Amino acid sequence: MISFHNQDISFTLKNKTLLKKWIIATIEKKKRKAGDINFIFCSDEHLLGINQQFLNHNTYTDIITFDYSKESKSMPISGDIFISVERVLENAKKFGKTKENELHRVVIHGTLHLLGYKDKTKLAKAEMTKQEDLCLKDLKARFKI
Numbered sequence: 001m002i003s004f005h006n007q008d009i010s011f012t013l014k015n016k017t018l019l020k021k022w023i024i025a026t027i028e029k030k031k032r033k034a035g036d037i038n039f040i041f042c043s044d045e046h047l048l049g050i051n052q053q054f055l056n057h058n059t060y061t062d063i064i065t066f067d068y069s070k071e072s073k074s075m076p077i078s079g080d081i082f083i084s085v086e087r088v089l090e091n092a093k094k095f096g097k098t099k100e101n102e103l104h105r106v107v108i109h110g111t112l113h114l115l116g117y118k119d120k121t122k123l124a125k126a127e128m129t130k131q132e133d134l135c136l137k138d139l140k141a142r143f144k145i
Contacts, residue, residue: 007041007082008042009042013041019104027114031073033076035078040083042082046084048061065080083106
């Protein structure tokens with residue numbers, strides 16, 4: 001089950017039902033099944049605290065994904081995906097995107113992490129960006145968002 005939550009902020013996500021369908025379609029295209037996936041929208045400070053506590057990083061970030069999936073490809077993917085709404089809004093301005101487009105990119109970025117995509121090397125990051133772009137194109141074409 002895919003669910004959306006707020007941690008320490010007030011935030012209203014638009015098009016929840018369509019976004020859930022898109023996320024599930026993305027997962028199924030990769031021959032996987034969706035398990036329990038929680039998207040938690042929070043502040044910069046909250047996500048910084050998580051980054052410090054769990055990853056030993058003292059930097060702001062837009063997303064942190066905790067993958068609870070089993071190693072087996074036959075098992076559903078599951079995890080918690082924390083997203084800083086403040087960072088998403090700032091990045092939208094920085095990259096000349098709409099806030100919805102940037103939010104959708106970050107949501108699918110976390111989903112792709114659960115599907116096994118990485119972004120630590122230049123090559124892996126390029127593949128992640130390619131996959132994000134394909135997924136965003138699919139969102140616009142199939143779900144008209």
